[in-house]
Amino acid sequence: MSGVEARFRLERPGFSLDVTLELPDTGVSVLFGPSGCGKTTVLRCAAGLTRSDHGLMRIGEDCWQDSETRRWLPTHRRPLGYVFQEASLFPHLSVRGNLAFASRRGGQGDRPDGKLMELLGIDRLMDRMPAALSGGERQRVAIARALCASPRLLLMDEPLAALDADRKREILPYLERLHRRLSIPVLYVTHALDEVAQLADHLVLMDQGRVGMAGPVGEVMASLDSPLAASDQASVVLDARVSGHDSAYGLTRLDVDGIDLWSARVGYEIGRRLRLRVHARDVSLALFRPEGSSITNIVPAVIEAIGGDDDATQCLVRLRTGSGAQLLARITRRSRDLLALEPGMVIYAQIKAVVPVV
Amino acid sequence: MPDLSLATEDWQAIALTARLAAVTLLILFAIGLPLAWWLARTHSRLGSLVSALVAVPLVLPPTVLGFYLLVLLGPQGPVGRLTESLGIGLLPFTFPGLVVASTLFSLPFVVQPLQASFAAVSERMLEVAATLRAGPLDTFWHVVLPLSRPGLLSAAVLGFAHTLGEFGVVLMIGGNIPGRTQVLSIAIYNRVEAFEYAHAHLLAGCLLVFSFIALLALQFINRAVSTTPAMLRGGA
Structure with missing residues (x-):
């Protein structure tokens, strides 16, 4: 059997957790949900830091715990990497010492992997003490340290939550680069949808100790039934490639499976892959190709489904473009009726803003 | 002009005292490290009980402790019978007897600083070590002890200095046998009794200077530590 299977049941005063997760064995699986929904507890259970009443x-092929067979491996016997919310470096060891602590115990000897250091941009920090590092640097070292122990699974508990917006922007590209190189599964906890949009391959929505919905990130985010769809955050994530720049107007052309979309200029070279986030509130619909519109991005698409209660003011429409990309559009119920929108209709989506998530 | 060089007897007392303090310190650490670690981490009621027991020598007159030890270790006492049946013989008025007494008497001076610095090591540091595949003993040696360095130094200095200076317990359990159980503090007492104030001054002065230097060194170490708290606590 491949993949990761996790099942935890836990009863505490005022809190109950009951989750079953089946995750792919590569890529980043994000546990997303509001504070206090039990995301971190799931991660701690997976690491063996918290003992669930019932768990698997x-x-x-490796079983770390199974209450059926009474199997239980303590944390130090589970080959995992764990990145805590605040980078918990050993204050008595230099960066090099912190990394060597991990690599020695992970069976990699004293010399940590140089490529990893470079990838995370910490190769120049090796002789510094943790107290002399910035918050972002510390967190990068903590991530490198977790990977130095040659883990089979990387667990990350809101690794960016303790950082300010600038530090987040500084560290996200490193995470993204790492994401493309790692061959092990990553379980990543966050309550920031930006991080989901940037990093997630697989998305698990959690609420009050239960899993609401889980699946490939594109599917879950484009779903009309998910808790996200009901919120102001409803949006889709598209994989794109930089295909050109218009320096005269400060725009960048992005290729999404054959469809050209324009965004505000991003400083990436042509050919670079990145992710776009398109908010449902930024997409409007027209029955005919609009002429003389100020909106640059106009894409023909088929209506797949229309969600929302019959007495709500607004409803959410899911579209599929010719190339298979999905979009969400938030429109008023009146517009829906005026345009007589039905699943199967061909319409034009006007996309007001395309946000490259960087 | 009195003779101010130390007599053979004084040298014997100094050597014996140094040996006693060193051996006692070793044993104190062997017992104190695991005991302090357990006390720092346990939430059980037994922990409070043991904590109080360890602290008893802080408030008890040393002669009281010495008296009970004498009874316990003597030929009629349970421990005395045990040591005799094991062929070790009786402990009172011997060097091993002094070591036992000093260890009990100085235990709080070692356990309390250790316990305080162990308690200051955050749970998070232990969890981090576990996620990096360090087992409990590995974590203790390579994370807890280095993070507790100021506590270890305090414990060592206080344990050693306190053993050097004790009087009452030693007198009760060891007596006053030159070269065998006559330690520095008792040698000083003898000199005073014999009105040999010059010798008493010399010995007392040595002890005073040594204790002062030890405590001063501790102050400097602790000051160096407290100016860089993040280096030694679990907060980075």
């Missing part, structure tokens, strides 16, 4: 943790 299996990764590929």
Whole structure:
């Protein structure tokens, strides 16, 4: 069996957790939900830091715990990497010492992997003490340290939550680069949708100790039934490639499976892959190709489904473009009726803003 | 002009005292490290009980402790019978007897600073170590002890200095046998009794200077530590 299977049941005063997760064995799976919904507890259970009343943790062929067979491996015998919310570096060891602590115990000897250091941009920090590092640097070292122990699974508990917006922007590109190189599964906890849009391959929505919905990130975000759809945050994530720049107007052309979309200029070279987030509130619909519109991005698409209660003011429309990309559009119920929108209709989506998530 | 060089007897007392303090310190650490670690982490009621027991020598007159030890270790006492049946013989008025007494008497001076610095090591540091595959003992040696360095130094200085200076317990359990159980503090007492104030001054002065230097060194170490708190606590 491949993949990661995790099942935890836990009763505490005022809190109950009951989750079953089946995650792919590569890529980043994001646990997303409001504070206090039990995301971190799931991560701690997976690591063996918190003991669930009833639990199963299996990764590929390796079983770390199973209450049926009374199997239980303590944390130090589980080959995992854990990145805590605040970078908890050992204050008595230099960066090099912190990394060597991990690599020695992970069976990699004293010299941590140089490529990893470079990838995370910490190769120049090796002789510094943790107290002399910035918050972003510390967190990067903590991520490198977790990976130095040659884990089978990387667990990350809101690694950016303790950083300010600037530090977040500084560290996200490193995470994204890492994401493309890592061959192990990553379980990433966050309550920031930006991070989901940038990093997630697989998305698990959690609320009050339960899993609301889980699946590939595109599917879950484009779903009309998810808690996200009901919120102001409803949006889709598209994979794109930089295909050109218009320096005269400060725009960048992005190729999404054959469809050209324009965004405000991003400083990436042509050919670079990145992700776009398109908010449902930024997409409007027209029955005919609009002429003389100020909106640059106009894409023909088929209506797949229309969600929302019959007495709500607004409703959410899911579209599929010719190339298969999905979009969400938030429109008023009156517009829906005036345009007589039905699943299967071909319409034009006007996209007001395309946000490259960087 | 009185003779101010130390007599053989004084040298014997100094050597014996140094040996006693060193051996006692070793044993104190062997017992104190695991005991302080357990006390720092346990939430059980037994922990409070043991904590109080360890602290008893802080408030008890040393002669009281010495008296009970003498009874316990003597030929009629349970421990005395045990040591005799094991062929070790009786402990009172021997060097091992002094070591036992000093260890009990100085235990709080070692356990309390250790316990305080162990308690200051955050749970998070232990969790981090576990996620990096360090087992409990590995974590203790390579994370807890380095993070507790100021506590270890305090414990060592206080344990050693306190053993050097004790009087009452040693007198009760060891007596006053030159070269065998006559330690520095008792040698000073003898000199005073014999009105040999010059010798008493010399010995007392040595002890005073040594204790002062030890405590001064501790102050400097602690000051160096407290100006860089993040280096030694679990907060980075």
